[in-house]
Amino acid sequence: MIEVQHPGIYSSVQDLGRFGNRRFGVPLSGVMDKEMAIAANLILGNPGSTAVLEFASPGPRLFFSKPAIIAVAGAATTVRVNGEEVNTESPILVETNSLISFGRATAGVWSYLSVKGGILSPEVLGSRSFFPGVTKSGRIEAGDILEVATLSELSTQEVAWGDKLPQIEIYAxxxxxxxxxxxxxxxxxxxxxxxxxxxxxxxxxxxxxxxxxxxxxxxxxxxxxxxxxxxxxxxxxxxxxxxxxxxxxxxxxxxxxxxxxxxxxxxxxxxxxxxxxxxxxx
Amino acid sequence: MQPTIVKFGDNGILFRWPEAFNEETHYEILSLDAFLQKKYGDAINETVLAYTSLAAFLKESLDTDEFINDFEWPQLDTVEVNLETVTYVVPVCYEPHFAMDLPRVAEHCGMKEEEVILLHTSVTYDVRFIGFLPGFPYLSGLDRRLYTPRIEEPRKFIEKGSVGIGGKQTGIYTMNSPGGWNIIGKCPLNLFDINNSPPSLFRPGDKLVFKAISMEEFERIGSLADRGNFEIKKLL
Structure with a gap:
């Protein structure tokens, strides 16, 4: 599981959206930058629709109490594990009791943190996407616990360790x-x-x-x-x-x-x- | 009257009727919605209804242009709409504590506050569609004599359950929200609940009447509703 030590400026759990309830006035929600969020999932062998943590800069500070494999795509930002900057081009192995933090985004706006197996925040009306009034809150808050799938040897083998994440392209x-x-x-x-x-x-x-x-x-x-x-x-x-x-x-x-x-x-x-x-x- | 059909983004289709809103259009929108669910349910993710238009959002794997080209128009007046039209009795407390703009509405309309309440509770409203907020019903049927312009500076916070009049419209805020309507009362019910299926009490095609209740009844119904123990009254 992940403990939110600092929520960052604008962070929430999102998947590809809450379909089927727009006729009842429920917004679609879901990730802002679908291409980048899907890329962060696929490199871990997750289905593209798996819930991820979306954040703007400055990002959150997260404590992982169990081992996990993560990927970070989207806005260009540095990632630190226990204070040490790590390579973000490929999946990252996070060991038990690690603190993850992020640098300022230097290009783009939204970053995506995917976790092997997915972030398992409660599913409401068919989606894990945060939206105030539908889920408990619209953003993560300090002290929140985000459940994640438990890592197994089998799931570790599904990760495309050698692949590189796409770099963000900015268009005029x-x-x-x-x-x-x-x-x-x-x-x-x-x-x-x-x-x-x-x-x-x-x-x-x-x-x-x-x-x-x-x-x-x-x-x-x-x-x-x-x-x-x-x-x-x-x-x-x-x-x-x-x-x-x-x-x-x-x-x-x-x-x-x-x-x-x-x-x-x-x-x-x-x-x-x-x-x-x-x-x-x- | 047959609507026009246009592409609305990569996966969207918009059906549009002439802007002048009437009963017939409302019925045709409900008919088309029923037809789309029956005939094209596999191709369409969901639909969104409004006063004079309906949007259908297709599954992403489908070609929207092709769908529009191949679309087979139904005879809208012959589509069977199996609508269990429910008329709900919606309790509203119009006491001053919940009705901060009732004096303003009464003054604008040139009548006593009791007359505003009487007119507001003596009409059966049609739920045209749900939008703006989760579960928020767009209603038609407000008595012309109660038309009141929105307040000039919208408020940053309107409490869930507040009942308001904005221009020619009346409705219930189903969630805490910013808003510019004149607040004339408050409903103690939870009109949007994620534990219900569908989560919105009202559906397009339903009807409702407002019933004035006292502060005591408001408290009683509110505490029952919060425990999920209040059954809203339906008229047959």
Whole structure:
């Protein structure tokens, strides 16, 4: 098991999401950067859907009271075991009573810690993903105990010890489709949205990424309709909001763009203050 | 009226009806939802309903464009919707302790507070869909005379169970949440419970009426509900 000594700034257990209850207003949740979380699982021989610990920088400080094999993917960060920096390119063997800590992320936003066999926090409505009001809490807290699968000789053999984890790639362009209301925009508004340079706001979280631009477009509200992670909404006052994994299931702002799955992973890696553009897929 | 169908992201499909909302649209959305579950249940992960649209999210292995091309439209008026429409009696305490905005609503609507409560409890509301918060019912049927603009500065914290009026809408906050509606009462029930299947008491297509209760009843029902011992009344 893992004891949380320090929770870090924004850490939670996530899998690929809570499917089947969005019609009851339950957000999808799940990891922000699917590609990186899945990579961290596969290298350990876990199914890609196994629950992992997601964290932003500065990360948590974790005490492992039993041996475990872990992998860390996503935002570039150093990993220390009992204070000693270790190689993060491949799986890491953690011995009994080890303290794991992380350095500041130097590229990207979200990191993923996978554990051989998975993190076994309680499954609620078919998912282990944290979401406040559905699970006990939205984030891990100091003193929390995270159950993990017990390591066996057999499971140790499933680990791809020689493989290397993919390095995070940061993009300046985020892939999008036209959203349901895109066709209702004027040509000038469309151009402004597609040609503008955007900056990610530090107020962003797992519900929404706020983006700023100098070319404000204002779009009237719509009759409340379905939204999903990756929906890009514009408010009547011209604020642009990209919905993330913990977003509500319906919304009343105009849905001008919709990120592709690849575009979604791309935007999760852009740090606050960094700039990007949208690249329209047809 | 047949909706339009468009791709909504890599795995999503959006069915849209004309914006003007009416009874017929509501019924057609419920019909299409029932049809999708019956005919395409294996291909669709889940659906999300709203006032004039319905989103279907496909299994990731499927090709969304292909699904749209091959989609076989049902005759929506002939789809059998096996809806056990339940009408729930939802207890609400409208006492001043829970009704911080009742005076404001009464003043805006030019009536006495008792008249606001009377109008609010004399209508059968339709649950159009669930959204905004887990279990939060979007209702239609609010008496026009109670339409009241939202408060100017949304509050950072509205307690679970609070009943509010926002513009033309009324509803119940099913969880603690920020919110901008005028709070006129509080319901002692747990309307969203992860131990129930489904976790939301209300489903699209259900109906509800509000029943005014005293502080004493609020306390009594609340403590029963917290122990899972309160059976909500249903009208036949």
């Amino acid at each position: 362009e985020v892939q999008v489709y036209p959203g349901p209301e895109f066709s209702m925009l004027s040509e000038i508004q469309k151009l402004a949205i597609l040609e503008s340079e955007y900056e990610v706001s530090p107020q962003s979280n797992r519900m929404a990424t706020l983006v700023h631009t100098s070319r404000i477009v204002k779009v009237p509200e719509i009759t409340t309709g379905p939204v999903q992670p990756g929906t890009v909404q514009v408010t009547p006052s011209g604020k642009m909001v990209v919905l993330m994994r913990d977003a509500q299931t319906t919304g009343g702002y105009s849905r001008v763009l919709q990120l592709s799955d690849i575009g979604f992973s791309q935007i999760t890696r852009i740090s606050p203050g960094k700039k990007f553009r949208f690249g329209l897929l047809q």
